[in-house]
Amino acid sequence: xxxxxxxxxxTSAFDGDxxxxxxxxxxxxxxxxxxxYESELWISFxxxxxxxxxxxxxxxxxxxxxxxxxxxxxxxxxxxxxxxxGTGEGDCNIYWVLFDGLLKKLKP
Numbered sequence: 001x002x003x004x005x006x007x008x009x010x011t012s013a014f015d016g017d018x019x020x021x022x023x024x025x026x027x028x029x030x031x032x033x034x035x036x037y038e039s040e041l042w043i044s045f046x047x048x049x050x051x052x053x054x055x056x057x058x059x060x061x062x063x064x065x066x067x068x069x070x071x072x073x074x075x076x077x078x079x080x081x082x083x084x085x086g087t088g089e090g091d092c093n094i095y096w097v098l099f100d101g102l103l104k105k106l107k108p
Contacts, residue, residue, distance in 0.1 A: 008052050009044055017070040021078075026103075028081075029055060030070045038066040041083060043106055056106050062097065078103055 004010065005027075014033035021027070026045045033039040040063040042055035057063055062083070071084040071094075081099035086092030 005052060008054055014039075017072060019072045019074055021074065022076065026107075027052065028058070028072045028074070030068075030072065031055065033068075036066075037068045039069050041069050041072055043103075045106075045108055053108055058102065058106075068092075074099060 009015070009027070009029065011032055013031065015029055015031045016033065016039070017030040019028045024046055026043055028041055028043050030039045031042045041058045043058060044052040044055040046052060058081075062081075063069070067085045067087050069083055069085050071082075073082045074080070075082075077100075079098065079100045080096050081102075082094060082096045084092050084094050
């Protein structure tokens with residue numbers, strides 16, 4: 001059965017790549033894409049009634065400046081976030097950041 005994640009997660013812009021935690025407790029989405037392919041990484045948490053919280057930005061350090069962000073992946077221990085960021089075809093690079101503290105900070 002195919003089921004939409006609902007309007008809380010799906011914005012009017014293109015919402016593309018996503019990472020869902022192995023325990024399905026959160027999802028990180030490359031969202032709010034502009035016509036020039038700029039996007040940011042946002043996180044939503046699964047609630048006890050199986051719906052999703054309003055997405056929150058992963059913040060200025062990750063989403064600073066116009067760029068396309070995609071291919072997000074979190075290590076199984078939730079310690080590191082990896083993602084791809086670029087402003088054009090020739091400058092897409094993979095980045096990694098300590099993530100466990102940010103995850104705890106953003107959890108409802």
